[in-house]
Amino acid sequence: MIVELGIIAAKALLVLFMVLNLAGVMGWVERKGSALIQDRIGANRASVLGFAGLGLVNTLIADPIKFLTKEDFIPPSGDRLLHTLAPCLALFPALVTFAVIPFGDVLVVGGREINLQVANINVGILYIFAMASLSVYGIVIGAWASNNKFSLLGGVRGAAQMISYEIAMGLSVMGILMVYGTLELQQIVRSQGQLLWGWLPAWGVFLQPVALLLFSAAAVAETKRIPFDLPEGESEIVAGFHTEYSGGKFLMFFTGEFAEMVTSAGLIATLYFGGWQVPYLLRDGFHFPWGGTWLLPQLAVVLLQVGAFTLKVVFFCWLFVLLRWTLPRFRYDQVMRLGWKMLLPLALLNVMVTGVVIVALQGGR
Amino acid sequence: MTAPVLLFFVLAALSVVFSLAVVFQRNPVHSAMALVVTLFLVAILFLTLDAPMVGILQILVYAGAIMVLFLFVIMLLNPEALERRRALWWGLGSIAGLLLVFEFADFLSDIPRQAAQGAAVGEGFGGPEQLAQSLFHDFVLPFEVASVLLLVAIVGAVVLAKREG
């Protein structure tokens, strides 16, 4: 009992640590990445005791210190309680969502099988959507509590956008559920280890390519990043819902956004790119379709899997950064039109086609 | 007292506190937030009753969608206005509520005590598969009717809230 609780706690802490750190690193990557894209030098001034060489580490330390030492401003006619609550509401869903994303297969230690996933619940994907639907509150409440018209506009934009894209997101995942026949993420990832025609990994991207595009678009919209950053839209509505936030609370919004980004990247990797799967790597080692095996110890396999998952997440995070620094921003009505008139019908069509194909393949069983 | 009972009492106490906040907070936004928390707590209660699917749906539909709608409307209308209290109504209403609670208590004390988790249920009770089995086998007609109801609600809402041009 105690050991199991300890294992769960360890896994939860590990995931939380990874997500938060990755979010922090993303803050640095975003700055350095944008600088790389735009022929600039980027953040280079964070020095500890005059030593600025370790840009990443220094920025990781300097950033929170800078934020936390700033004045925590609450608008005088705003709502104090809700103003404080909103950043927590924004950060909370982003962090708890990662609980159901598996980051590896089972690890066998001393005869005990440890499922490398914080919580394996049988409604996994629905849990993710439930938590994603709660992340609206951070925006709406923050916007309302600020008592600022720009905030309110941002809040209304954000709420409308996130609710709209949740629907498209949910429907695009439906295809995955139908193909793999389960809601459990660990099950989905395991099913992606099979091979199609003996050589192609059965990853979501090959079975549901349209859904991948729809899901990625919706995921970017859910993370409120360019081209969907209307709730913030700094040139239009100052900073949208977090106009009146500063200091630590702003840091929480900021971290929340990056954590959401990491979570979205994790979801894309899990649902469409095989999660922790490495092609042809089974529990005992590589089994190549062209014959030949390369057996590996169990620990190496697990490490490979976790490494593969991390690599995939990092890759998609980087993709988000690339996207952010390439595209312009949509307008409010264009976002709505895209969501309701393009993504939603396409997602429905995808579900239909998937259903027809599945029934046809099963041959009217 | 075992762990489940303790958990129940904590959840129950919290949900009562927050539902009282729903009713007695003067600021509608605070009420709405309290209701969100209540719904969340009730969803957890559903989980303790082996209804994970319904619990998640509760968060997804109620907390995630319906309450956002409420907040939206509150913000669009008058966020400032606080209503006047009327002592008489408050007194009468509270008394009525208390009477209702006592009535329940009285009624409940008559039925024989049994454990909520009494019946033996199989693996996956309340999971998506079982719910789907029930919905799409035994309750297909109501399910379709519900979808029609939602459609009617959408049309109705659009017609009602549309501005007369």
Place this chain on the structure above:
Amino acid sequence: MVPLDYYLFLSGVLFAIGVVGVVIRRNLIVILMSIELMLNAVNLTFIAFARSLGSMEGQVIVFFVMTVAAAEAVIGLAIIISIFRHRQTLDPQEMQLLRW
């Protein structure tokens, strides 16, 4: 094990609070929220009985209640918006045009 009547009693209390809200509040939106609270109390009863009897029917009913609640909230809020547009108030006491 948690006894069934604990759940039932909690549900009763929540229902009563909802009733109180409907009676005492002067704001249509809060009244609508109180109704949602009452619906939830009933849902809790259904779920508790479903578990206690080991049958899925209770959960299915809750599913339908949620559907109805969603429809009700949507229509109710639409009505509230149009009432507010016409009368600039959310107080049900002021809406007495049909009263004789």
Place this chain on the structure above:
Amino acid sequence: MNPERVDLPIETMDLQMGPSHPATHGTIKFNLKLEGEKVLDCDVEVGYLHRGFAKSCEQATWTQVIPYTDRLNYASPVINNVGYALAVEKLIGVETTPRCQFIRVIMSELARIFDHLTCCGMTASELGAITAGFYMLEARELIMRIVETVTGARLTVTYVRIGGVKHDLPFGFAEQVERAFRIVRKLLSDCDRLLSRNRIFLDRMAGIGAISRETAIAYGLTGPILRSTGVNYDVRKAHPYLVYDQLDFEIPLGTKGDDYDRFVVRIQELEQSMRIVEQALKKIPPGPVTIEDPSIVLPEKERVYGSIEGLMNHFKIIIEGIKVPPGEVYFAVEGGNGELGFYLVSDGGGRPYRVRVRPPCFIAMSAFSEMIKGRMLADIIPTFGMINMIGGECDR
């Protein structure tokens, strides 16, 4: 039923956008009446940067006005210098040397490139395409370096003098320009690929802020905004000044008069400006860069320090100012944003009696509320961006 439906509080929202707002650069304020995100009414408030240009000019000698003109449209200061100097020269009735005319054309066109790059780059980056904006800023920086080599300053150049320019082009100027233009063209083609066929950018720009040809003329709009509606009016072609009639260039025209057309017109003008500079560099004749008229042009420093006549000459011009015959003239040049006109009145003294600038973007801002009415809040960004309001010129 109550049949009366007045303006309800939930329907409209008054929003004061600016003067301290990320999009209202140059300091300006929009008093908006919004319905949701739709702009019902927009009252533009300018004047936050008003610093009494005309009044200051009346206190200064004719030459001392030139630094003030730098601060009009600070995205293309040389054009303001040139416009003012040409107006004064017209009033005096002199013409500068051929080499100086070419130098003025070259510097004006460099300033125009600078101006258009700023406008297009900033608009793109405000629409979220920050990278494209930075690419244009990089191109702008190259042009800025050239301007810096020639004039010694980056922004407040004060390069032009009445009757000439401050000094000749530096050694290796042509090579520097050629090198810079090569990179600028490459960066522009990058931006073209990033923006011109980008669906989101097109959706944000096409059809937004559109005005008809008639409206544009009724408002007195000039420059890229007028040309985007298809009206072929460019002061450089209509009333060629300096040596523009000896150079071969085209006037890009739009058709719809929307933000996208304005953007395209500006981008195409960049190429035309580069062509002008290249041709002018080929044709530029040798010779002096100022006229030889001691009553207008300051003597050389050797003469000031070496001879009493030179010193007196210097003194007279500095203390009393150039004597300009009484009269009034209006002279217009094609500025970055349109027709930049100077209306000068002289009473025969060493100081201007009245200096009036026709600010193109002040007039463009007066058409802004017509461009934005009935559109979305977010459309303010590209529309305002493509007007390229420069506070120093608008408010003077």
Place this chain on the structure above:
Amino acid sequence: MAEDSPTLQYLKERLADGILDTHAFRGDQTIVVRRERLCETFRTFRDDPKLAFNFLTDITAVDYLGKREPRFEVVYHLYSMPRGERLRVKVPVPEADPVVDSLTPLWKGANWLEREVWDMFGIRFLGHPDLRRILLYEEFQGHPLRKDYPVNLWQPLVPEREVAGTFVDERSRNKLTRLKQKLAPGG
């Protein structure tokens, strides 16, 4: 004075009674017109196909304090897009009654330009839909481009303006009150 250009000669025939003077200096054709029935005069400029001055380039004014009588001149610059010709129209305005007709019915662009002239010179435009100050603030005293406005006159910025819907918290309100007292005469 140079020989009148064809346009000026045509104008003299067309609007004989409305014209006070014409001249051309350094190639700029100038015509001085009466301020009565100004709008109609400009309508002729715009709509007569032989003139076709369809483009209002600029409106400004000059203060000839102590040099000329009447004191002000409102100066219009017109441009003919089809003919590529400029025309300067000047309207003398006396100090006692600084009012001229507004050109907003003819050119929408006249709106802001006339507001600026009102702001800077205090010349009113009859029939202008919205004659407010434009570059300066409403509370500004006087009109700065008049020659009798001292260059060094310092006017206080408006310390506080109550705008409906804006919120001023207690601290900044006190600050503003103190500033007001400081700025008040004798304070």
